[in-house]
Amino acid sequence: MRFFGPWQRLTAQLWLLALVALLFADIEVISVDPWAELSRLALGVISPDFFATEFLLSALWQTVNFALLGVAFGIVLGGPLALVYQHPFVAASCAMVRGVHELFWALLFLQIFGLSPLTGILAIGLPYGATFARVFHDILAQSPSTTERGLPFNTDPLSRYVYGRLGHVYPLMLAYIRYRFECALRSSAVLGFIGMPTLGFYLETAFRQGQYSEGAALLMLFILLIGTISLWAKKNLIPVYLLAALWTIPDIGIIDGGLLWRFVSYDLLPPGIQGVIYTQMELSDGLNQFYQWLASITINQALPGVFATVILALSALGLSHLVALIAHLVASQHSGSKYRAVAGQLGLLVLRSIPEYILAFVLMLLIGPSMLPAIIALALHNGALIAFLLVKQEQGITPSATYKKRADFFAYEILTRVYPNLMGLLFYRFEVMLRETAIFGILGVATIGFYIDSAFAEIRYSNALYLLAVTALLNVVIDFSARKLVARQVGDSIAHGRSCIT
Incomplete structure (x- = not known):
């Protein structure tokens, strides 16, 4: 029989990734007097x-x-x-x-x-x-x-x-x-x-x-x-x-069809391809120019942006897990007084209602434009949302006759029943965190959204389109990986349960 079950191992791996990500994250408080x-x-x-x-x-x-x-x-x-x-x-x-x-x-x-x-x-x-x-x-x-x-x-x-x-x-x-x-x-x-x-x-x-x-x-x-x-x-x-x-x-208003056609057929085309189609540039020269553009934007913008986006999202993932655990304990009807649970659920409503972008914007005004406001905003919003869903799920749980409203009883009897769902929700929200992390670039955080926003500001629409495609592909890969990981853990958990019984 294994001492650590599948969910304990997954939790340890999650926190190891989060702690490593924090080593690379820019979490400096820049404000002079926060x-x-x-x-x-x-x-x-x-x-x-x-x-x-x-x-x-x-x-x-x-x-x-x-x-x-x-x-x-x-x-x-x-x-x-x-x-x-x-x-x-x-x-x-x-x-x-x-x-x-x-x-x-x-x-x-x-x-x-x-x-x-x-x-x-x-x-x-x-x-x-x-x-x-x-x-x-x-x-x-x-x-x-x-x-x-x-x-x-x-x-x-x-x-x-x-x-x-x-x-x-x-x-x-x-x-x-x-x-x-x-x-x-x-x-x-x-x-x-x-x-x-x-x-x-x-x-x-x-x-x-x-x-x-x-x-x-x-x-x-x-x-x-x-x-x-x-x-x-x-x-x-x-x-x-x-x-x-x-x-x-x-x-x-009136939609300018000519402007729309120009945007789709010309502005979105990358350098080189634009020249081959519209200026009779030699195909070899066009392909060479396109390759140089692609290599430059990939090395100087896409890869650094993806790295910063993943680092920020992983840091927020670990903190979201911690917020969800604490918030669930506070807001649960099985862990304390009725008044504390009501107050906790009111707090969950506030935190899950405020969009991460607005929360990060306010925190950035307080402590400066680093990754720290974005990490806190993502963790508070997503942790509160997960805790809210767990509180709803546990309404169908009836504790044993010897149950007491204490943290040890809660962890042993209530948390163990909802923990697989907590981890499933957490990894499902990771895709959402990545999407939100990317848009924090508009606030000045050096994620891939920073380069997308700059491309639009500089009227480099082909750059923006390429970076948007990279963002979409990143989310698809992360979503597929997270779902596969959770599905494997569910299978391991069932097998672990059988081995314990036998």
Whole structure:
């Protein structure tokens, strides 16, 4: 019998990777006087000013507006793709699309449509559509085939699909759509940081100007918006909200077809290829120029950016594990008093509601532009989200008659039952952490997003496209590796359990 089980070994490997990553991470506190800034922020939190922001209700509604329309577009796109997701090309294409963060999609569409609602809706809807395709396909695969086989022989295909398969998994799909809508609200708020008329636009302005009372009020309203989704986002009201969103959407403006064609057919082409097609450059010279460009951007930008992104994400992964363990202990109904559990769950709501990007932005104002704010932001948000899901899972657990609400009893009897799910969620969130880590480059952290943002700023669209492709590929590889690792641990855990029994 092995002394260390599969999950203990996986935890040790995780922390070894995190500690090695921390050795390479830039976690220096650069701010001259972070405590003074922190006291100003604390003062703003306890004295929020809810009347300082103009067009506050409009900003809140536009945040909901972009989220609603983005999710609706994602469902329209992802629903049909779910039916053919088993095709390798469809699965690979969707994986690449969802591997790019919504903020990067927004930066790309910003070059075509400007600050048009299309930019925000497409930036949310496109990656969400790819995600819906995958998740809906997985959910439909779990649908039993008994009902479909029992339908009359002459039943049309649509009715056979709706009653035979969709009817079984419809509640699961609705639950996932609700979860993605909550995610879309956070994404919609973050789009304000690039100029879209959502809550993030006013948040960035308030915090950059040191108006912490105003910024705290905006964050509180956003947390309230997230926390009350179950009250205002009723299933029967969604069609009404969608119609209202379409009615109140800002003016889209005129789309310049010539500009769009130039962007796709010329601006996105890399050097060398551009010359061969448009300036009659010799093919050999064009290929040589293309190779030099590819080698230069790979060595000087892609590889350093990927290295910094992985280092930051691994550091945050280890800290997220620690935050999830502590937060779960505090918020669990099995570990302490009822009041402590309620307070802990309220804290989880606050931390999981604030997008990592906004949290990192605020922390960066306090302690300076290093990796440390990003690591803390990722750990707090993802650790709180995992702890929240664990608290929901443990509601079905009934402790033994001798159980006492102490840490040792909790670790032995409750934590062991939910720990495999904790690790599975942690590695699932690692893909999300990588996507979020990349966009921290827009805040000045030297991840791959820093080079992408610089490429857009310098109007080097071919550079940006290549780096976006590298980002997507990195996420696909990490996602595949993490899923394979967790699946192997589950198999080892079952085998370990059998060996202990025998």
